[in-house]
Amino acid sequence: xxxxxxxxxxxxxxxxxxxxxxxxxxxxxxxxxxxxxxxxxxxxxxxxxxxxxxxxxxxxxxxxxxxxxxxxxxxxxxxxxxxxxxxxxxxxxxxxxxxxxxxxx
Amino acid sequence: xxxxxxxxxxxxxxxxxxxxxxxxxxxxxxxxxxxxxxxxxxxxxxxxxxxxxxxxxxxxxxxxxxxxxxxxxxxxxxxxxxxxxxxxxxxxxxxxxxxxxxxxxxxxxxxxxxxxxxxxxxxxxxxxxxxxxxxxxxxxxxxxxxxxxxxxxxxxxxxxxxxxxxxxxxxxxxxxxxxxxxxxxxxxxxxxxxxxxxxxxxxxxxxxxxxxxxxxxxxxxxxxxxxxxxxxxxxxxxxxxxxxxxxxxxxxxxxxxxxxxxxxxxxxxxxxxxxxxxxxxxxxxxxxxxxxxxxxxxxxxxxxxxxxxxxxxxx
Numbered sequence: 097x098x099x100x101x102x103x104x105x106x107x108x109x110x111x112x113x114x115x116x117x118x119x120x121x122x123x124x125x126x127x128x129x130x131x132x133x134x135x136x137x138x139x140x141x142x143x144x145x146x147x148x149x150x151x152x153x154x155x156x157x158x159x160x161x162x163x164x165x166x167x168x169x170x171x172x173x174x175x176x177x178x179x180x181x182x183x184x185x186x187x188x189x190x191x192x193x194x195x196x197x198x199x200x201x
Numbered sequence: 202x203x204x205x206x207x208x209x210x211x212x213x214x215x216x217x218x219x220x221x222x223x224x225x226x227x228x229x230x231x232x233x234x235x236x237x238x239x240x241x242x243x244x245x246x247x248x249x250x251x252x253x254x255x256x257x258x259x260x261x262x263x264x265x266x267x268x269x270x271x272x273x274x275x276x277x278x279x280x281x282x283x284x285x286x287x288x289x290x291x292x293x294x295x296x297x298x299x300x301x302x303x304x305x306x307x308x309x310x311x312x313x314x315x316x317x318x319x320x321x322x323x324x325x326x327x328x329x330x331x332x333x334x335x336x337x338x339x340x341x342x343x344x345x346x347x348x349x350x351x352x353x354x355x356x357x358x359x360x361x362x363x364x365x366x367x368x369x370x371x372x373x374x375x376x377x378x379x380x381x382x383x384x385x386x387x388x389x390x391x392x393x394x395x396x397x398x399x400x401x402x403x404x405x406x407x408x409x410x411x412x413x414x415x416x417x418x419x420x421x422x423x424x425x426x427x428x429x430x431x432x433x434x435x436x437x438x439x440x441x442x443x444x445x446x447x448x449x450x451x452x453x454x455x456x457x458x459x460x461x462x463x464x465x466x467x468x469x470x471x472x473x474x475x476x477x478x479x480x481x482x483x484x485x486x487x488x489x490x491x492x493x494x495x496x497x498x499x500x501x502x503x504x505x506x507x508x509x510x511x512x513x514x515x516x
Contacts, residue, residue, distance in 0.1 A: 103374045105350050105375070105376055106373055106375050106376065106389050106392065107376040108375065108388050108389040108390075108405075108407070109387070109390075110378055110381060110387055110388075111385065111386040111406075123332075123333055123403070124333040124335075124404070126332055126333070155384065155385055155408075156384065158386060158406070159384070159408065162335065163236050166234070166236055167236065170230055170247075170251070171230050171234060172227075181237075185236065196418055197418060197420055197425055
């Protein structure tokens with residue numbers, strides 16, 4: 097028997113689409129709610145729900161917020177620049193995925 | 202301990218101005234930023250660059266570093282000369298931000314270590330929940346198709362009682378739920394950073410990515426397979442066997458199928474409430490004309506078929 101077989105198996109929960117609250121998102125990324133609000137105002141992330149109290153974020157938002165944080169911290173990019181960079185990065189990723197589907201990877 | 206040539210890392214001469222240092226950093230940081238760069242060792246290069254900039258952007262640290270002299274070669278075994286830092290004061294330890302777990306022994310020897318003070322992060326009260334931690338894990342397509350248990354290794358920087366950052370390694374067995382998609386997250390409660398003052402531990406958030414598969418490609422919940430077919434199967438139609446992750450199935454190829462045609466097997470993608478589809482992309486393979494018989498058949502087609510694939514090109 098392998099030693100790793102002795103470890104307990106952890107069962108997590110899958111973060112479903114649009115299930116994270118503002119508080120959970122802030123905690124997950126270690127950022128202030130104000131900063132997340134400014135990302136929403138800049139349309140960098142788009143929560144479900146109109147009022148801030150009922151905002152729900154997706155797992156994809158989580159990835160974007162963390163990228164945004166790194167871009168701001170490491171490269172000194174401002175919010176408009178972050179929005180542009182993330183959109184272009186996403187487009188690039190989609191194009192790469194299409195290339196892969198077309199067998200040109 | 203190895204000497205690090207911070208000027209060489211940033212591609213600068215020792216006489217570079219502070220402005221030049223800043224510009225070089227910006228340029229290289231964009232080049233090697235792990236979010237942007239596709240270079241294989243981008244992350245290591247980015248960390249090295251961050252360390253070089255941390256020293257060279259600060260006139261005090263830069264002057265102290267310069268005083269070590271310019272005769273050192275990168276990678277050379279290094280001991281700082283006695284009193285090398287006489288007259289310099291590095292306020293509050295070595296770090297002004299950045300990832301405290303990331304700097305080299307060389308840096309720590311010169312500028313000391315400091316507690317982990319991530320800038321702009323939430324910090325309030327003494328009774329505090331631990332930080333959530335993040336990791337990306339790579340699973341196989343089959344793990345998602347059937348559900349599985351994966352063993353993952355994590356390295357987490359943690360602060361010890363003296364405020365030093367130590368990298369802790371641990372291994373976890375994780376249940377991979379059936380039907381998980383690339384880009385989805387699994388939350389493991391209480392497996393993140395430790396809380397302080399009796400606060401709860403944070404969560405561990407795992408982002409799922411798929412290893413590339415020798416046969417299949419995954420897009421969202423759909424699976425794609427390139428399927429080689431013969432010209433007569435494509436032209437005349439055929440019933441052929443197709444591999445899928447859940448075993449082979451019979452597929453009917455309609456007559457007059459073209460190169461690149463997509464055939465859909467509904468619901469045979471990733472499992473879930475609304476399961477994805479399985480797409481077969483036809484790749485027409487030409488039989489080689491390597492025998493007299495094969496050549497004769499090609500010649501017959503040449504004579505008998507009125508076929509010009511370049512018609513749309515106007516020639």
